[in-house]
Amino acid sequence: MIQAILAFIAGLVAHHGFFIRGEWHLRIEKILATHLLVASLLVLLMKQNTDAFAEVFQSLGRIIVFYLTSLFGSITIYRLFFHRLSHFPGPKLAAVSKLWHVFHILDSKNFRFMQRIHHQYGDFVRTGPNEIAIFHPDGLYALDGWNNENSKDVWYDLLHPMSSAIFTRDPQDHKERRKPWAQSFSRKSMGLFHPRIATISDKLVRCIERHEGEATNVCETMRWFALDIVGEIMFGEDFKMLDTQINIPFTTHRARAIAVLGPFADALWIARLAFVVLPFSPRARDYTKTVEFAYSQIKERMQRGPKDKKFDMSSLFIEEYHSLKSSKTLEERNNLLAGSVVSAVMAGSETTQAALIATWWFLAKYPTHADKIRSEVCNIDIDNHDALAALPHLNGVVNEVLRLVPPALTGTPRVTGPNGLVVDGTFIPPFTKVVAPRYVIKRRDSAFVHPDEFIPERWYSRPELILHSRAFAPFSYGTRQCLGKPLAYAELRLVTAKLVHLFNVRFAPGYDEDIMWRDMRDQATAQPGKLMCVFERRTQADSTVNVNKGT
Numbered sequence: 398m399i400q401a402i403l404a405f406i407a408g409l410v411a412h413h414g415f416f417i418r419g420e421w422h423l424r425i426e427k428i429l430a431t432h433l434l435v436a437s438l439l440v441l442l443m444k445q446n447t448d449a450f451a452e453v454f455q456s457l458g459r460i461i462v463f464y465l466t467s468l469f470g471s472i473t474i475y476r477l478f479f480h481r482l483s484h485f486p487g488p489k490l491a492a493v494s495k496l497w498h499v500f501h502i503l504d505s506k507n508f509r510f511m512q513r514i515h516h517q518y519g520d521f522v523r524t525g526p527n528e529i530a531i532f533h534p535d536g537l538y539a540l541d542g543w544n545n546e547n548s549k550d551v552w553y554d555l556l557h558p559m560s561s562a563i564f565t566r567d568p569q570d571h572k573e574r575r576k577p578w579a580q581s582f583s584r585k586s587m588g589l590f591h592p593r594i595a596t597i598s599d600k601l602v603r604c605i606e607r608h609e610g611e612a613t614n615v616c617e618t619m620r621w622f623a624l625d626i627v628g629e630i631m632f633g634e635d636f637k638m639l640d641t642q643i644n645i646p647f648t649t650h651r652a653r654a655i656a657v658l659g660p661f662a663d664a665l666w667i668a669r670l671a672f673v674v675l676p677f678s679p680r681a682r683d684y685t686k687t688v689e690f691a692y693s694q695i696k697e698r699m700q701r702g703p704k705d706k707k708f709d710m711s712s713l714f715i716e717e718y719h720s721l722k723s724s725k726t727l728e729e730r731n732n733l734l735a736g737s738v739v740s741a742v743m744a745g746s747e748t749t750q751a752a753l754i755a756t757w758w759f760l761a762k763y764p765t766h767a768d769k770i771r772s773e774v775c776n777i778d779i780d781n782h783d784a785l786a787a788l789p790h791l792n793g794v795v796n797e798v799l800r801l802v803p804p805a806l807t808g809t810p811r812v813t814g815p816n817g818l819v820v821d822g823t824f825i826p827p828f829t830k831v832v833a834p835r836y837v838i839k840r841r842d843s844a845f846v847h848p849d850e851f852i853p854e855r856w857y858s859r860p861e862l863i864l865h866s867r868a869f870a871p872f873s874y875g876t877r878q879c880l881g882k883p884l885a886y887a888e889l890r891l892v893t894a895k896l897v898h899l900f901n902v903r904f905a906p907g908y909d910e911d912i913m914w915r916d917m918r919d920q921a922t923a924q925p926g927k928l929m930c931v932f933e934r935r936t937q938a939d940s941t942v943n944v945n946k947g948t
């Protein structure tokens with residue numbers, strides 16, 4: 398009996414003395430080890446009083462049951478009735494444990510799940526024990542707008558111990574780490590990159606021409622393009638995927654590694670626990686291989702120097718690596734270098750790839766928009782980025798795609814500052830995890846008229862269809878906004894303009910156009926489902942038809 402009482406008290410102490418305070422996701426190994434150690438000590442102690450192992454393990458089992466009952470009982474009661482978020486609406490089980498959310502998004506469809514939650518519970522919903530999802534159109538600005546006090550959530554320890562501008566949670570470090578990225582995408586650097594992006598877009602054209610008139614796997618082709626661009630910009634040399642039309646092994650490892658993020662991104666400790674317990678599991682190996690690939694590329698680049706003396710992002714990361722020699726250890730610098738490369742490869746390809754796939758879905762579905770772009774590009778130099786940036790319909794299409802399929806579908810969680818956060822009169826207490834699900838917010842009818850419809854004109858000739866411009870923000874706001882935005886826009890404009898100019902596009906015969914939506918996964922970035930299209934080279938006659946139609 399005394400054992401049971403002590404175990405019960407230990408459960409209460411563990412909750413109120415430890416788990417209720419601070420962050421534990423990075424100490425999961427220690428928590429596990431400590432519990433195993435205590436259990437072993439208990440076995441040794443009990444073994445002194447009896448020789449019967451069965452009796453010892455029976456007692457241990459009883460202690461564990463009492464300990465866990467009191468620990469989780471205390472957690473449940475506290476979270477349901479005494480937590481400062483208990484007055485927010487939301488599913489009761491979500492308030493008790495994040496596992497409830499994880500269970501509902503095992504299919505990696507968090508963006509759809511969040512939409513259902515919003516419809517059921519409104520603008521501010523408790524989606525986790527210490528988490529509020531903000532669906533109000535002001536949500537994105539409230540999280541990242543200028544002068545906000547919010548910080549990055551534990552999600553950003555995803556690559557720990559690796560780090561980068563994207564993943565560092567320390568505001569001062571973040572400021573410093575942004576510098577090489579900002580320089581990479583400055584006007585001057587972009588001026589050097591534009592001709593190289595144009596060269597790779599020509600490779601894309603040739604790649605599509607090889608399958609002209611046949612069904613093209615758009616997801617695969619756009620993945621090759623996006624990764625070849627990253628290779629070129631990052632290392633001064635593309636991965637030759639458009640040339641060979643073969644996936645490098647990295648793509649498979651990466652796809653399997655990020656699949657873990659679909660259900661577990663918001664419960665990072667589960668993924669960490671699984672990696673600790675099963676370090677040789679296929680998923681853990683995929684993650685390791687993904688990181689190893691990125692690291693091997695940068696090490697090779699360090700040894701060989703810049704390719705043909707071309708400027709690349711690596712030169713800035715390598716410069717940063719050397720400049721930190723006196724302030725960081727070798728291990729820290731290696732972790733920063735590897736983290737920066739992994740971040741660049743992921744952020745630079747997964748996002749644009751998703752937007753490009755969605756672009757071809759919309760243009761195959763609504764060919765009149767392709768015609769409108771054609772009429773804009775027929776008299777300009779398509780490789781001239783400034784000229785493309787000035788075309789209203791082209792940019793309307795790009796923005797409308799980013800609105801309806803934001804490459805960061807949900808994500809970018811924050812923690813409110815010491816003064817909490819007020820959004821539309823609702824006070825969210827200090828140190829609460831907050832998330833503003835992009836996909837849902839961008840489809841709110843209080844933000845956009847006919848929110849589910851594809852209307853590129855809203856971005857130039859029909860501004861009355863935008864009710865709440867702050868709900869857009871596909872690249873986020875403020876000091877944490879996307880640094881790759883100039884590169885992303887350059888790719889999206891150029892590929893859309895060039896392919897539309899040269900090809901007619903339609904869905905492949907027999908292709909079910911719902912598949913891209915139905916199979917879309919939310920794995921930190923959007924992973925659209927399969928898209929099969931036919932690209933047919935345009936002839937002079939096509940152009941004449943369009944001119945006659947006045948498109």
Ligand code: HEM
Nearest residue numbers: 563744745748749804805809871872873877879880881885
């Ligand atoms: C359509 C394409 C893209 C979209 C929609 C997009 C979106 C975003 C968003 C929403 C964030 C904020 C993330 C957060 O707070 O955690 C972000 C950050 C970032 N993105 Fe992008 N991105 C795109 C392309 C790119 C590209 C091509 C690169 C460069 C290789 C890039 C580099 C970055 C970096 C470095 C950050 C971190 C900024 C910071 O925290 O200071 N992105 N992006």
